[in-house]
Amino acid sequence: MTLVVIGPVTKDLIVIGDEKSQKVGGATYYQSFVFDKFYNDYLAIVNCSDETLVDDFPDLSKVRVIKKDDTHFFINKYPFKDNLDVRQQLSNFADIPILPSDLEGILPDKIDGFVINPLNRHDFPLETLEYLKGFDVPIFLSIQGFLRLPDRQVNENYAIKLDNFDILPNILSYVDAIFLDESEANLIGEDVHVDEMVITNGSQGSRIVGASETRIDAVPCDNVVDTTGCGDTYMAAYISKRLLENSVKKSGDFASKIAAEKLKNFGHF
Structure with missing residues (x-):
């Protein structure tokens, strides 16, 4: 059985104070290093135009590339070196959706679950979510990408704002658990129909909301x-x-520990 992790790989520019650096990014990229260590039977599927970006993944035998005509680009700006909870993020909003036809033929025969990581609203159309739901396995969703919109009032090309999505209930009907931060939870509300909401809040910890709430x-x-x-x-x-x-409690405590280890290093876990 295999855990299938799907979402764009990105070109990232990191700006901390007046220091700049470039690196590979994207949720699927960062997650692959954790799964490689703690859930070795996984497959990462990424969409991009620049296939050399996957060279930085921990195990190339566990990566499949859906070749598209563009690549996601992100700028992560941290204006205060002493407070990295504060971030301004910008993006090119690449329109390179992952379609059911892209996935046919590259998915494993037996699947434990799907981890889906949209970086904007283009990445996972409803038809793709419906297709994945048909495998009848758990679907874990990082919801932030569905909330991202270009903020034209700030920057014509790159600035990001977060806003609710009118078809969000449709999206959530296909998934079992969602991952988001406190600001995103405030935006969509907590009265959503999923089995589990995992809500992070940086240095303030996290909480898991299901049948009950676990801090x-x-x-x-x-x-x-x-x-x-x-x-x-x-x-x-x-x-x-x-x-x-x-x-839930063991999973949250473990995740908090691993996230803290990642904070100590530049780049992935």
């Missing part, structure tokens, strides 16, 4: 180097433990 403390980190991809790392660690042990 998870953040693991202290005295040397925060890079927060980009921390939420993606948390998500992958949570899913890894959740599928293996089926415990």
